[in-house]
Amino acid sequence: MERWRVEEVSARADVSVDTIRFYQKRRLLPAPVREGRIAWYGPEHLERLSEIKELQRRGLSLAVIRRLVSGELDPSDEPLAEAVVGAAGELESGPEEFLTIEQLAQRSGVPQALVEAVVREGLLVPRHHDGDSRYTSGDVDVVASGLRLLEAGLPMPELLALARRHHAATRETAEAAVSLFDTFVRQPLRAADLTDDERAERLVAAFRVLLPAVTRLVSHHFERVLLEVALEHLEAVGEPAELAAAAAESSRAIEVAGP
Numbered sequence: 001m002e003r004w005r006v007e008e009v010s011a012r013a014d015v016s017v018d019t020i021r022f023y024q025k026r027r028l029l030p031a032p033v034r035e036g037r038i039a040w041y042g043p044e045h046l047e048r049l050s051e052i053k054e055l056q057r058r059g060l061s062l063a064v065i066r067r068l069v070s071g072e073l074d075p076s077d078e079p080l081a082e083a084v085v086g087a088a089g090e091l092e093s094g095p096e097e098f099l100t101i102e103q104l105a106q107r108s109g110v111p112q113a114l115v116e117a118v119v120r121e122g123l124l125v126p127r128h129h130d131g132d133s134r135y136t137s138g139d140v141d142v143v144a145s146g147l148r149l150l151e152a153g154l155p156m157p158e159l160l161a162l163a164r165r166h167h168a169a170t171r172e173t174a175e176a177a178v179s180l181f182d183t184f185v186r187q188p189l190r191a192a193d194l195t196d197d198e199r200a201e202r203l204v205a206a207f208r209v210l211l212p213a214v215t216r217l218v219s220h221h222f223e224r225v226l227l228e229v230a231l232e233h234l235e236a237v238g239e240p241a242e243l244a245a246a247a248a249e250s251s252r253a254i255e256v257a258g259p
Contacts, residue, residue, distance in 0.1 A: 059085035
């Protein structure tokens with residue numbers, strides 16, 4: 001059987017030596033066979049590196065890839081993972097385009113240091129593309145919207161604090177929704193007498209129905225509650241002219257958002 005040193009495997013797979021060693025530490029790649037101080041790699045390592053490249057090209061994270069290649073996830077989970085990645089692109093309002101954080105800052109007109117701070121806080125969630133963190137036109141719109149809030153006079157520390165609370169509450173809701181999907185859809189399908197292809201098809205179909213439904217429910221509810229709270233606040237402290245303007249805007253917003 002053929003075997004090679006790490007530099008040869010690196011050249012054959014078109015992957016850097018550092019990447020190969022990183023994959024080993026992350027348990028994505030089997031350990032090489034050691035003879036003294038020399039580590040030998042074989043065809044199975046080349047095959048695994050090719051598989052990782054392909055899964056990364058499809059947008060899967062290294063954490064998901066590790067679970068797939070190690071057998072921790074069912075084969076039917078791979079199409080579901082791809083559907084999750086694909087759905088993120090379908091939610092974008094414009095054409096799919098992946099941007100670096102530098103490009104995001106340039107497009108949005110927001111200083112890169114500020115964008116990086118927002119990302120560190122977890123308030124801007126990147127997409128995975130070819131193994132890297134990337135941003136899209138939707139992120140440009142969000143960052144530009146944040147800038148407009150600052151320009152309107154909202155102080156940055158308070159705005160970031162509000163965003164953190166919203167992020168925490170949103171993540172908690174999302175985790176509960178995913179848990180429901182796993183408990184009442186994925187697990188029963190895993191236990192059903194189906195082929196991997198049938199199970200994968202039903203999982204993806206269920207996900208494609210449930211994701212937009214949950215998204216619409218959450219966004220619609222938040223918008224209505226926000227308008228309600230704003231009116232309640234104005235009713236307590238606002239002037240008649242402010243109340244009339246707010247009521248008119250609320251009605252217009254609902255009409256625009258309606259079917």
